[in-house]
Amino acid sequence: MDIALLGVGHLGEAVLAGLIDSGLPPAQIWATALPAERAARLADAYGVEVGTDNPSAVAEADVVIIAVPPVAVGPLLSAIGPSLAPEAVVVSLAAGVPLARLAERLPPGTTAVRAMTNIAARARRAATALAAAEGTDLTEIEDLFDRIGVTVIADESMMDLITAVAGSGPAFLYYLADSMTNAAVDGGMDPVDARVLIDQMLLGACLHLQDSDEPPAALLERIATPGGTTEAALASLDESNVDEAIRAAVAAAAERGGELPGA
Numbered sequence: 001m002d003i004a005l006l007g008v009g010h011l012g013e014a015v016l017a018g019l020i021d022s023g024l025p026p027a028q029i030w031a032t033a034l035p036a037e038r039a040a041r042l043a044d045a046y047g048v049e050v051g052t053d054n055p056s057a058v059a060e061a062d063v064v065i066i067a068v069p070p071v072a073v074g075p076l077l078s079a080i081g082p083s084l085a086p087e088a089v090v091v092s093l094a095a096g097v098p099l100a101r102l103a104e105r106l107p108p109g110t111t112a113v114r115a116m117t118n119i120a121a122r123a124r125r126a127a128t129a130l131a132a133a134e135g136t137d138l139t140e141i142e143d144l145f146d147r148i149g150v151t152v153i154a155d156e157s158m159m160d161l162i163t164a165v166a167g168s169g170p171a172f173l174y175y176l177a178d179s180m181t182n183a184a185v186d187g188g189m190d191p192v193d194a195r196v197l198i199d200q201m202l203l204g205a206c207l208h209l210q211d212s213d214e215p216p217a218a219l220l221e222r223i224a225t226p227g228g229t230t231e232a233a234l235a236s237l238d239e240s241n242v243d244e245a246i247r248a249a250v251a252a253a254a255e256r257g258g259e260l261p262g263a
């Protein structure tokens with residue numbers, strides 16, 4: 001399968017790195033990035049063809065992955081439309097750009113897919129949701145995204161909410177990591193030790209959560225020894241309405257997905 005990856009920025013580079021790490025031959029990937037100096041740097045770093053000419057990059061591609069900002073999706077699709085192979089599948093990673101909008105800009109009959117993934121693609125631990133018109137065979141695209149993590153098929157009506165929890169989601173954890181690290185360092189902990197311990201705590205907790213069939217609330221109770229330190233922390237979080245704040249943050253991200261220029 002030949003893949004074009006257009007607009008390799010933060011997310012695109014994570015996807016590129018993950019795909020190559022998964023064993024996808026670099027010769028099967030044609031990427032684009034701007035400006036030309038960035039394209040050259042990426043080509044050196046990953047050993048793939050990286051140029052700035054989108055129509056040339058898609059000419060041989062079976063799958064075209066769009067990783068440009070939402071506002072740039074429409075013009076990009078119009079530019080590549082005439083060069084797309086007749087059976088090409090176009091997968092947009094852009095937040096908030098509906099399938100209908102993709103279809104409007106593509107040649108009639110082109111298969112369009114929305115994929116919401118995240119920055120953990122680099123570590124091949126992305127959480128990806130795919131949405132497409134009813135009846136679309138997503139097997140090949142699912143296999144492709146399975147190389148860089150876990151993939152689910154979703155209804156398009158869920159994509160803004162999925163963007164909030166899966167696409168933006170890692171930022172919520174980095175926010176927590178940042179706050180905890182600052183608290184540890186402010187309390188006198190060595191910054192290197194704080195980083196090592198907090199990274200490992202997050203990784204271990206997430207692996208345990210993924211391994212367990214129990215809901216997060218049940219795992220949380222097991223840490224909270226009656227009358228102990230965790231209870232004190234949880235009471236403080238509740239007093240600050242952190243649950244409400246997280247729900248509001250998810251809602252704000254989802255709402256923004258519906259408002260993005262390009263949507």
Ligand SMILES: NC(=O)C1=CN([C@@H]2O[C@H](COP(=O)(O)OP(=O)(O)OC[C@H]3O[C@@H](n4cnc5c(N)ncnc54)[C@H](O)[C@@H]3O)[C@@H](O)[C@H]2O)C=CC1
Nearest residue numbers: 007008009010011034067068069070072093094095119167
């Ligand atoms: N950053 C993330 O963690 C996530 C991002 N997304 C989506 O991925 C897309 C990219 O986001 P980021 O990587 O954060 O943005 P970014 O700004 O880091 O990357 C976009 C890249 O596209 C390039 N670009 C723009 N127009 C181009 C064109 N016509 N041809 C070639 N390259 C072009 C830009 O130079 C830039 O390097 C967005 O649509 C965003 O909604 C989705 C999920 C997670």
Ligand SMILES: O=C(O)[C@@H]1CCC=N1
Nearest residue numbers: 095163164167168169
């Ligand atoms: O912040 C954004 O708009 C993109 C989409 C999800 C994560 N980053």
